[in-house]
Amino acid sequence: MANMNLYSRGDKLFVYINMALIALFTLSTLYPFIYITAVSFSDGSAASAGTVVYKPVATTISAYKYVLSEPLFWTSYVNTFIYTFGGTFVSLLIIIPGAYALSRPQLIGRRFFNLFVAFTMWFNAGLIPFFLNMRDLGLMDSYFGLIIAFACNAFNIILLRNFFEAIPESFEEAARMDGANEFQVLWKVFIPLSKPAIATIILFCMVARWNGFFWAMIVLKDEQKIPLQVYLRQVIATLKDDEEFGLQVLNFSYSVETVTAAIMVCSIIPVLIFYPFIQKYFNKGIMLGGVKE
Amino acid sequence: MSDQHIPTDGRLVRLYDHFKREWQIYVLLLPMIIWFTVFLYKPMYGLQIAFKDYSIFKGIADSPWIGFEHFQTLFGSDQFMRALRNTFMISMLSLCFGFPMPIILALMFNEITNQVFKRTAQTIVYLPHFISTVIIAGIVITAFSPTAGIVNAVLEWFGIEPIYFLIKPEWFRPIFIGSGIWQEAGFSSIVFLAAIAGVNPSLYESAVVDGASRWQMMWKITLPSILPTIIIMLIIRIGNLLEVGFELIIVLYQPATYETADVINTFIYRQGVQGAQYDMAAAAGLFNAVVAFVLVMTANTISKRYSRTSLW
Amino acid sequence: MSGVDLSSIVKKYGAFQVVHGIDLTVAEKEFVVLVGPSGCGKSTTLRMIAGLEEITAGDLTIDGRRMNRIAPKDRDVAMVFQNYALYPHLNVADNMAFGLRIRKMPKAEIKTTIDDVAGILGLTEYLDRRPADLSGGQRQRVAMGRAIVRHPKVFLFDEPLSNLDAKLRTQMRAEIKRLHKRLGVTSIYVTHDQVEAMTLADRIVVMNDGRIEQIGTPMELFNNPANTFVAGFLGSPPMNQVKGVLTAKGAKIGETEIKIDGVTAADVGRAVTVGIRPEHVALKAGKGTSALPIDLDLVEPLGSEALLHARFDNNEMVFKAETHGDIGHLSGVTDIHVDSSLVKLFDGETGQALNLGG
Ligand SMILES: Nc1ncnc2c1ncn2[C@@H]1O[C@H](COP(=O)(O)OP(=O)(O)OP(=O)(O)O)[C@@H](O)[C@H]1O
Numbered sequence: 003m004a005n006m007n008l009y010s011r012g013d014k015l016f017v018y019i020n021m022a023l024i025a026l027f028t029l030s031t032l033y034p035f036i037y038i039t040a041v042s043f044s045d046g047s048a049a050s051a052g053t054v055v056y057k058p059v060a061t062t063i064s065a066y067k068y069v070l071s072e073p074l075f076w077t078s079y080v081n082t083f084i085y086t087f088g089g090t091f092v093s094l095l096i097i098i099p100g101a102y103a104l105s106r107p108q109l110i111g112r113r114f115f116n117l118f119v120a121f122t123m124w125f126n127a128g129l130i131p132f133f134l135n136m137r138d139l140g141l142m143d144s145y146f147g148l149i150i151a152f153a154c155n156a157f158n159i160i161l162l163r164n165f166f167e168a169i170p171e172s173f174e175e176a177a178r179m180d181g182a183n184e185f186q187v188l189w190k191v192f193i194p195l196s197k198p199a200i201a202t203i204i205l206f207c208m209v210a211r212w213n214g215f216f217w218a219m220i221v222l223k224d225e226q227k228i229p230l231q232v233y234l235r236q237v238i239a240t241l242k243d244d245e246e247f248g249l250q251v252l253n254f255s256y257s258v259e260t261v262t263a264a265i266m267v268c269s270i271i272p273v274l275i276f277y278p279f280i281q282k283y284f285n286k287g288i289m290l291g292g293v294k295e
Numbered sequence: 296m297s298d299q300h301i302p303t304d305g306r307l308v309r310l311y312d313h314f315k316r317e318w319q320i321y322v323l324l325l326p327m328i329i330w331f332t333v334f335l336y337k338p339m340y341g342l343q344i345a346f347k348d349y350s351i352f353k354g355i356a357d358s359p360w361i362g363f364e365h366f367q368t369l370f371g372s373d374q375f376m377r378a379l380r381n382t383f384m385i386s387m388l389s390l391c392f393g394f395p396m397p398i399i400l401a402l403m404f405n406e407i408t409n410q411v412f413k414r415t416a417q418t419i420v421y422l423p424h425f426i427s428t429v430i431i432a433g434i435v436i437t438a439f440s441p442t443a444g445i446v447n448a449v450l451e452w453f454g455i456e457p458i459y460f461l462i463k464p465e466w467f468r469p470i471f472i473g474s475g476i477w478q479e480a481g482f483s484s485i486v487f488l489a490a491i492a493g494v495n496p497s498l499y500e501s502a503v504v505d506g507a508s509r510w511q512m513m514w515k516i517t518l519p520s521i522l523p524t525i526i527i528m529l530i531i532r533i534g535n536l537l538e539v540g541f542e543l544i545i546v547l548y549q550p551a552t553y554e555t556a557d558v559i560n561t562f563i564y565r566q567g568v569q570g571a572q573y574d575m576a577a578a579a580g581l582f583n584a585v586v587a588f589v590l591v592m593t594a595n596t597i598s599k600r601y602s603r604t605s606l607w
Numbered sequence: 608m609s610g611v612d613l614s615s616i617v618k619k620y621g622a623f624q625v626v627h628g629i630d631l632t633v634a635e636k637e638f639v640v641l642v643g644p645s646g647c648g649k650s651t652t653l654r655m656i657a658g659l660e661e662i663t664a665g666d667l668t669i670d671g672r673r674m675n676r677i678a679p680k681d682r683d684v685a686m687v688f689q690n691y692a693l694y695p696h697l698n699v700a701d702n703m704a705f706g707l708r709i710r711k712m713p714k715a716e717i718k719t720t721i722d723d724v725a726g727i728l729g730l731t732e733y734l735d736r737r738p739a740d741l742s743g744g745q746r747q748r749v750a751m752g753r754a755i756v757r758h759p760k761v762f763l764f765d766e767p768l769s770n771l772d773a774k775l776r777t778q779m780r781a782e783i784k785r786l787h788k789r790l791g792v793t794s795i796y797v798t799h800d801q802v803e804a805m806t807l808a809d810r811i812v813v814m815n816d817g818r819i820e821q822i823g824t825p826m827e828l829f830n831n832p833a834n835t836f837v838a839g840f841l842g843s844p845p846m847n848q849v850k851g852v853l854t855a856k857g858a859k860i861g862e863t864e865i866k867i868d869g870v871t872a873a874d875v876g877r878a879v880t881v882g883i884r885p886e887h888v889a890l891k892a893g894k895g896t897s898a899l900p901i902d903l904d905l906v907e908p909l910g911s912e913a914l915l916h917a918r919f920d921n922n923e924m925v926f927k928a929e930t931h932g933d934i935g936h937l938s939g940v941t942d943i944h945v946d947s948s949l950v951k952l953f954d955g956e957t958g959q960a961l962n963l964g965g
């Protein structure tokens with residue numbers, strides 16, 4: 003906004019107080035991350051005694067050593083990558099063609115199909131029927147089951163459909179006159195023209211997969227198939243029980259707290275790596291893409 | 296020339312032509328339709344077990360009908376009524392405390408003149424949105440732990456006895472709502488920042504000429520200008536009132552805090568998935584879905600009337 | 608022979624009919640322009656020829672082949688869109704090559720074709736630029752290049768110049784005309800700009816409300832409009848039209864009478880619309896002229912000419928007059944002299960042209 007030098011004294015005061023408050027809020031957002039990082043590098047007994055504030059106490063990497071030597075940690079980490087990339091790929095395979103078809107004016111029954119999709123945003127059968135359905139389909143306890151059952155949702159489809167609808171019709175018409183069929187129009191014209199929208203969808207899908215734990219916890223029985231978040235939750239459950247009964251089970255240079263913190267840090271790192279790439283799509287107003295005029 | 300006498304290709308011929316020419320669109324549409332049918336509409340058929348005495352061995356179709364018995368049981372059950380109350384309380388509280396935060400943040404961000412500071416701060420406050428529920432829970436549990444946690448360490452510093460936050464029912468809601476604000480306030484401010492960016496700059500310029508202070512401009516120009524966005528977001532929020540973040544609750548709560556923490560969805564999870572009482576849990580789910588449907592529809596109608604913008 | 612033939616073409620959107628049976632034959636190599644007011648069905652007609660809209664009824668043949676049920680890509684026509692529809696993610700060369708690649712033309716051949724066409728259109732140095740980095744006129748040329756590279760039987764243009772500013776439009780108009788001379792491809796061109804229509808067309812088709820009002824060469828339409836609609840549509844400013852009644856010597860408008868030859872006794876008393884082109888008047892009486900007493904409202908100088916806005920018997924009228932470098936002498940004008948032989952008469956009710964004695 004305007005040049006600060008032109009501000010009155012009262013305005014300058016206002017701006018500085020405002021900046022201080024924002025700085026405070028930002029620090030308190032950041033602090034939990036600093037805190038768990040510090041815990042993860044602290045000595046187990048120090049962490050258990052609550053002496054860690056913002057920097058590691060009696061710095062050690064033994065918690066990480068323990069975590070990285072845990073086969074289940076690696077298995078679940080790899081599984082998370084499978085669910086994230088496999089799931090996102092399958093999602094795109096269904097969402098992009100579906101959204102494109104819904105955006106075509108020549109589609110007979112277009113209103114019906116749009117309603118068919120949108121209705122599921124307003125009403126869904128709920129957890130139990132969905133769960134029983136998955137069981138009846140034999141999708142429990144399988145990679146494929148978890149991937150396919152959560153491949154799609156109405157919101158993403160409508161977001162992309164709205165984007166496709168905003169592309170001038172003449173692009174499709176020009177391509178058709180040039181001899182392109184629908185597959186070519188989608189692949190060679192619409193997908194390249196919709197990169198920001200598709201990047202947003204990819205972002206949504208990947209974040210949901212990376213963070214998802216509830217259904218993975220319900221659907222997967224085989225430990226070898228669980229994703230990182232479910233593994234983390236199992237570890238946290240020990241932490242919680244621990245607290246309930248006031249016990250300290252581990253008495254090494256690492257403790258339940260430091261191990262948990264180390265797993266959390268390992269799980270956040272990929273998010274931090276991807277974060278700069280996804281950040282540039284935030285401000286494009288695409289977040290409101292589901293809201294249609 | 297009269298239009299009636301012009302020979303037209305028959306309807307069937309034209310339909311045949313259409314599919315011959317446009318069949319590819321239907322191929323593109325098909326996977327999505329199949330997915331929605333199998334994963335979202337088929338379960339709606341399965342919802343009938345809410346009115347049945349469901350047995351796995353008999354299956355959905357062959358289990359006997361029992362009418363509204365499950366609903367009667369539910370509304371006579373203390374646990375379900377408690378879950379209902381908690382759902383309502385938690386969502387009202389997060390509406391009251393969680394909804395204004397992003398607006399305040401957006402207004403404050405808008406007043407920052409230093410772009411580097413602004414961008415850095417935004418980058419940081421958006422981040423928690425991308426962190427998983429389990430990690431949020433992990434951080435909360437670590438930080439609020441009676442022995443190891445920083446919170447109790449600070450209290451001790453002030454001479455206060457350690458508090459077992461996570462087994463105290465009175466602490467559950469503040470912690471839950473606080474972590475919700477920590478996670479989402481920053482990211483939700485994007486919508487309002489976008490609205491602020493759309494305010495006509497000449498309004499500010501004429502206010503400066505009139506001698507208005509920054510504070511006055513915030514109240515008299517920025518806030519009224521984004522009021523429509525605020526109202527739309529509020530309506531959306533009310534439409535989704537029942538959507539309490541139950542995944543976080545599942546990780547955070549324990550029997551000692553059920554009193555304040557147990558919501559409809561966690562109730563369904565325990566009754567259905569853990570307790571295998573599928574039919575009754577499905578009935579609770581159906582009740583939840585119907586109320587949510589009414590809320591969403593009402594919200595959409597209101598928003599249409601208010602702004603001629605439908606929410607989808 | 609790549610002619611296009613439309614016979615009783617009808618278009619309905621549901622129950623709403625927008626094109627009411629159009630008959631039009633476009634000869635090979637001919638440049639035909641469709642004009643008409645907004646919403647009259649020009650684009651719809653063009654898009655039916657392209658195959659982008661279904662034809663509700665009637666027959667469309669291109670090159671002697673019935674096209675009603677043929678897909679656009681198999682009609683061998685190319686279209687230039689109003690917004691150009693250039694793919695923003697492809698550079699100029701790839702934009703032009705798009706259709707050729709889809710049709711699996713060999714790489715080397717694509718390259719020579721594109722180089723040729725880029726040469727013709729003066730685009731050679733822009734081949735690897737994206738559309739966003741081109742000026743309006745260059746984009747327009749790329750859009751035409753994309754149509755030309757395919758060597759189609761027919762070019763279709765839908766208001767291709769309406770996104771350009773006035774100066775560029777004049778320039779591109781001339782370029783399109785030159786290009787048509789050079790390539791000699793049958794062209795159908797839609798516009799609502801009558802100057803474009805007059806300058807480009809071999810023949811103009813004037814449409815109104817889903818119907819054809821008149822087909823003819825530009826001068827035919829200007830000199831002999833078939834009805835009041837065409838008369839009012841072509842010419843700038845348009846023809847003045849006033850209500851009158853036929854008398855034995857001519858036409859009477861209010862108290863004033865204009866001499867016209869050839870009114871038969873049977874026609875006397877008939878209600879007519881009298882059409883006077885702004886150009887067909889003089890400030891001084893001459894041979895075969897009739898005087899109109901006017902109240903001058905306003906003089907708009909255009910340079911060598913000026914527009915006189917005047918009232919005549921409760922009608923707003925516009926006339927053109929030579930300025931001879933000065934408009935002072937125009938401010939005192941009280942009478943306008945109409946050349947009787949150039950006055951047009953139309954039936955007072957139907958608006959169709961009257962041919963007296965013919
Ligand atoms: N998809 C459609 N559904 C219903 N009516 C339509 C549709 N497309 C066009 N129309 C109607 O058909 C009529 C003719 O439209 P068309 O686009 O051919 O006009 P036009 O002569 O090209 O006008 P302009 O000069 O404004 O481009 C208009 O009244 C328009 O409203």
Ligand SMILES: [Mg+2]
Pocket residue numbers: 649650651765
């Ligand atoms: Mg048009």
